[in-house]
Amino acid sequence: MLAGKKILLIITGGIAAFKAIDLIRLIKKAGGEVQPILTASAEEFVTPLTAGTLAGNAALTDLFDLTRESEIGHIELVRDADLIVVAPCTANFMAKMANGLADDLASTAILARDKHVIVAPAMNVKMWSAAPTQRNLKLVVDDGMQIVGPVSGEMACGEFGPGRLAEPETVFAAIQDYFFTFSENLPLKGKRILVTSGATREPLDPVRYLSNASSGKQGTAIAASLRAAGAEIEFVTGAADVPPPNGVNVTQITTAQDMYDAVHETLPCDVAIFCAAVSDWRPKDAGSEKIKKKGDGKAPSVEMVLNPDILKSVAALEPGERPQLVIGFAAETENVVKHARAKYERKGCDWLLANDVSESSGTFGGDSNVIIFFDKQGHQEWTQMSKAEVGLKLTNRIASFLKHPD
Numbered sequence: 001m002l003a004g005k006k007i008l009l010i011i012t013g014g015i016a017a018f019k020a021i022d023l024i025r026l027i028k029k030a031g032g033e034v035q036p037i038l039t040a041s042a043e044e045f046v047t048p049l050t051a052g053t054l055a056g057n058a059a060l061t062d063l064f065d066l067t068r069e070s071e072i073g074h075i076e077l078v079r080d081a082d083l084i085v086v087a088p089c090t091a092n093f094m095a096k097m098a099n100g101l102a103d104d105l106a107s108t109a110i111l112a113r114d115k116h117v118i119v120a121p122a123m124n125v126k127m128w129s130a131a132p133t134q135r136n137l138k139l140v141v142d143d144g145m146q147i148v149g150p151v152s153g154e155m156a157c158g159e160f161g162p163g164r165l166a167e168p169e170t171v172f173a174a175i176q177d178y179f180f181t182f183s184e185n186l187p188l189k190g191k192r193i194l195v196t197s198g199a200t201r202e203p204l205d206p207v208r209y210l211s212n213a214s215s216g217k218q219g220t221a222i223a224a225s226l227r228a229a230g231a232e233i234e235f236v237t238g239a240a241d242v243p244p245p246n247g248v249n250v251t252q253i254t255t256a257q258d259m260y261d262a263v264h265e266t267l268p269c270d271v272a273i274f275c276a277a278v279s280d281w282r283p284k285d286a287g288s289e290k291i292k293k294k295g296d297g298k299a300p301s302v303e304m305v306l307n308p309d310i311l312k313s314v315a316a317l318e319p320g321e322r323p324q325l326v327i328g329f330a331a332e333t334e335n336v337v338k339h340a341r342a343k344y345e346r347k348g349c350d351w352l353l354a355n356d357v358s359e360s361s362g363t364f365g366g367d368s369n370v371i372i373f374f375d376k377q378g379h380q381e382w383t384q385m386s387k388a389e390v391g392l393k394l395t396n397r398i399a400s401f402l403k404h405p406d
């Protein structure tokens with residue numbers, strides 16, 4: 001998929017540098033070429049020999065090796081590449097990129113760049129949230145660089161929070177997306193795809209609501225990947241922890257009924273994907289005043305009514321009005337296959353992606369997912385992968401389906 005693509009991979013110092021080795025493997029497996037550059041501090045964590053051997057291109061470390069050969073060696077290095085990736089990117093290197101410092105080969109290559117840059121930061125959580133880092137981040141984003149991660153999790157130093165390098169698979173997915181986006185042969189060009197995402201909120205009164213823990217990350221990743229493949233995306237979203245992807249048409253909704261209305265107004269489309277976590281019920285009467293504590297000390301009882309099932313309603317549309325492909329999700333906490341199969345049959349969708357959202361799975365709010373994919377042939381278990389990769393895999397499957405519908 002990356003055949004003939006040359007990636008200049010800048011590895012900067014940090015405990016996460018070893019993950020760059022996995023990234024090299026992924027790029028090579030996909031047919032891409034890697035030219036590694038290591039900063040002096042990266043050499044403390046991985047050796048140029050390891051990076052160079054895996055890449056099949058000697059890793060470069062020293063500005064003067066190149067300038068000895070030719071005055072403009074570092075410029076040629078950048079001209080020769082199709083894409084630059086900085087993974088992991090330390091706080092120090094981010095500061096250098098933001099301010100145009102050029103005191104080693106890696107920072108010189110960045111300053112001399114004429115190519116897109118994907119940056120995967122990795123640093124201590126306090127360093128990440130520090131005001132100078134956030135200022136530098138804004139500067140590099142304003143300069144057009146694309147940021148992947150960091151993700152939240154336990155850090156090597158024992159602290160917890162954002163700062164961990166995105167998984168190599170996620171960085172790899174961003175690389176693939178980049179080449180997808182800029183390839184002339186976009187597989188989903190001309191296709192209109194609706195994606196629902198996030199959580200609905202059902203008001204109990206003007207200040208309280210019933211909702212769920214959906215982060216919107218999976219729907220966002222799917223929409224981003226479909227968009228990168230050239231589709232026009234109608235993104236109907238409830239509350240989410242992440243912003244909608246770039247380049248999609250966003251309709252922001254609150255309740256399930258709002259989402260139902262927005263979806264039906266948006267149709268027709270070629271494919272509809274229902275990733276949102278929709279509340280199955282809503283309080284019957286959300287009064288216009290805040291519910292008061294009762295004098296007798298008893299909790300109020302709330303009468304619930306059913307919300308419309310959006311997925312089911314779209315799957316049941318007549319041919320002509322119905323999208324060619326209707327795709328649902330099933331979030332299960334136990335007996336995933338059994339419950340998801342029943343849901344697949346009940347909803348009338350063409351494909352269903354089931355996942356385990358039990359507390360131990362870490363799926364809700366996390367960055368990876370284990371999907372069981374159902375279609376009319378049966379089901380198959382996908383290996384654990386990042387939400388970005390789920391987006392990519394689904395995108396490829398949709399593209400090949402639309403090319404050769406069963």
Ligand code: C5P
Nearest residue numbers: 274275276278308309310311328329330
């Ligand atoms: O029935 P359940 O909520 O588990 O079904 C999950 C699937 O159905 C998801 O694809 C979700 O987006 C969709 N759904 C919907 N409208 C509802 C409830 C669920 O579209 N009211």
